[in-house]
Amino acid sequence: MAKVTYIKGKEPHKLEKRLIFRNVDRKGWDPSISKYLSDGGYKALRKALRKKPAEITDEVKRSGLRGRGGAGFPTGVKWGFIQPGNKKPVYLICNCDESEPGTFKDRYIVHQDPHQLIEGMVISCFAVGAEIAYIYIREEFPEAARIVENAIKEATKEGFLGKNICGTKFNCEFYVHRGAGAYICGEETGLIESLEGKRPYPRIKPPYFPAAMGLYMCPTIVNNVETLCHVKHIIEMGGEKYADIGMPRNTGTRILCVSGDVQKPGYYEVEVGKMTMGELLNDVCGGPLKGRKFKAVIPGGSSAKILRCSDTYNVACPPETEKRDISFEEIPLDFDTMAACGSMAGSGGVIVMDDSRRMSWVLNNINEFYAHESCGQCTPCREGSTWMKKITARLVAGEASPDDLDTLESVAYQIDGRTICAFGEACAWPVESMIEKFRDELLAETVEGNAHSPRNAEQEAQRRYLKDAVAYADKP
Numbered sequence: 465m466a467k468v469t470y471i472k473g474k475e476p477h478k479l480e481k482r483l484i485f486r487n488v489d490r491k492g493w494d495p496s497i498s499k500y501l502s503d504g505g506y507k508a509l510r511k512a513l514r515k516k517p518a519e520i521t522d523e524v525k526r527s528g529l530r531g532r533g534g535a536g537f538p539t540g541v542k543w544g545f546i547q548p549g550n551k552k553p554v555y556l557i558c559n560c561d562e563s564e565p566g567t568f569k570d571r572y573i574v575h576q577d578p579h580q581l582i583e584g585m586v587i588s589c590f591a592v593g594a595e596i597a598y599i600y601i602r603e604e605f606p607e608a609a610r611i612v613e614n615a616i617k618e619a620t621k622e623g624f625l626g627k628n629i630c631g632t633k634f635n636c637e638f639y640v641h642r643g644a645g646a647y648i649c650g651e652e653t654g655l656i657e658s659l660e661g662k663r664p665y666p667r668i669k670p671p672y673f674p675a676a677m678g679l680y681m682c683p684t685i686v687n688n689v690e691t692l693c694h695v696k697h698i699i700e701m702g703g704e705k706y707a708d709i710g711m712p713r714n715t716g717t718r719i720l721c722v723s724g725d726v727q728k729p730g731y732y733e734v735e736v737g738k739m740t741m742g743e744l745l746n747d748v749c750g751g752p753l754k755g756r757k758f759k760a761v762i763p764g765g766s767s768a769k770i771l772r773c774s775d776t777y778n779v780a781c782p783p784e785t786e787k788r789d790i791s792f793e794e795i796p797l798d799f800d801t802m803a804a805c806g807s808m809a810g811s812g813g814v815i816v817m818d819d820s821r822r823m824s825w826v827l828n829n830i831n832e833f834y835a836h837e838s839c840g841q842c843t844p845c846r847e848g849s850t851w852m853k854k855i856t857a858r859l860v861a862g863e864a865s866p867d868d869l870d871t872l873e874s875v876a877y878q879i880d881g882r883t884i885c886a887f888g889e890a891c892a893w894p895v896e897s898m899i900e901k902f903r904d905e906l907l908a909e910t911v912e913g914n915a916h917s918p919r920n921a922e923q924e925a926q927r928r929y930l931k932d933a934v935a936y937a938d939k940p
Contacts, residue, residue: 477732477748483717484693485733487577495611497618500579506624508700512587513632520591524695526703528715533559533688534811536799543592543685545675552682556589556597559655559688563602563647564765565833566813569719569731570689574608578615581689584696586624589636592685597638600655603645613640647837651885652686665841666885690719711737711782714798722749724816725756737782742793756818763802764810766830767890769897771807779804823902824909827894828856834891842883848875849891859909866910873899
């Protein structure tokens with residue numbers, strides 16, 4: 465491969481390890497297949513086609529790759545859920561819906577390096593026995609859809625898609641499907657329903673696990689863009705060598721999308737578990753804004769539980785097995801430690817808030833989003849998300865009572881675990897964690913706690929009027 469130089473001002477940080485983003489912001493690079501081939505593109509595909517499909521799945525299992533879409537489920541294990549001897553068609557779906565607030569990585573891959581995705585997808589199709597694959601792209605990515613469709617044409621023309629790929633008997637066709645910009649289509653069964661032309665109501669699991677009953681009731685594997693790109697690199701370097709990157713159970717690299725109150729927001733690719741939260745925020749992102757201090761961070765997209773920067777966490781940091789107290793800035797950025805700290809790595813959307821932020825406003829902003837995006841299939845989510853939004857809207861306006869906080873918390877816990885898909889948890893967890901971590905601040909913004917609230921101002925005006933009236937009446 466040729467030496468990589470980057471556009472001035474967009475060079476990777478010295479603590480980054482670029483694998484998936486190797487060609488993003490690369491000087492002299494474009495998304496054409498000619499550029500990709502000149503840099504060793506599609507060699508991994510040729511290597512994969514000389515193996516048996518089961519060998520590729522085993523390689524992915526050995527790599528320890530976990531899904532980069534949010535849940536962090538082991539990719540090779542997911543592929544293995546397709547029953548041996550299955551007689552139905554198998555489908556692969558690339559989830560390029562990327563609708564989690566705070567996450568903005570997949571769009572850069574499809575904009576600048578679409579053939580990396582296509583190569584990873586073709587290898588994955590060969591491994592699971594799929595001859596048809598869909599790339600589900602949200603409506604807000606029109607340019608990405610155009611680029612990917614052009615890349616599919618280029619790959620087909622060069623013999624990397626279509627009939628008898630690379631001179632073998634393997635056939636595979638790709639199709640781009642445009643979504644309508646619904647958050648719920650990021651959930652794999654809701655995405656499948658949408659792909660079938662129906663309202664995107666998520667399916668009940670069990671029995672509708674996609675690997676058993678997915679698209680058109682056939683076995684289906686759904687992976688996101690970043691996950692499928694990793695497959696190409698696993699085959700290229702081998703599963704065991706890939707597993708040396710990162711930490712045990714948290715292998716490889718992952719892309720973090722940092723937004724909010726930092727000096728240098730942006731996208732950064734790091735080895736999983738090799739960087740701490742403090743290194744990310746202070747070294748890579750330049751620290752807080754001038755005169756400010758970090759207050760809280762949502763580490764995995766808006767649905768993840770919030771972490772308070774002043775807290776201490778009692779966890780075992782891989783590869784350690786014994787628990788110990790660590791500060792917020794010492795938290796390693798891996799799947800398991802983040803879960804042990806009470807949140808999740810999720811989709812890698814790191815949302816940073818400093819001490820200038822009103823947490824009532826932050827929570828209401830999140831609640832407005834989830835109330836709008838609920839598909840409405842489950843009563844707790846449909847009614848509860850709107851109810852929570854109304855309460856936090858009153859809180860921001862200074863019109864909520866302390867009892868409203870108890871109601872808000874109760875509603876959240878009655879949504880959590882009582883819906884068909886994880887959207888219920890997605891809208892409940894921010895509320896639960898915000899009340900747990902910032903109850904005193906939220907109480908201070910209620911009617912009794914906020915002297916400047918509209919209701920208190922009205923009461924104060926009435927008191928002044930009565931005082932003046934009594935004073936006037938007492939005059940001789």
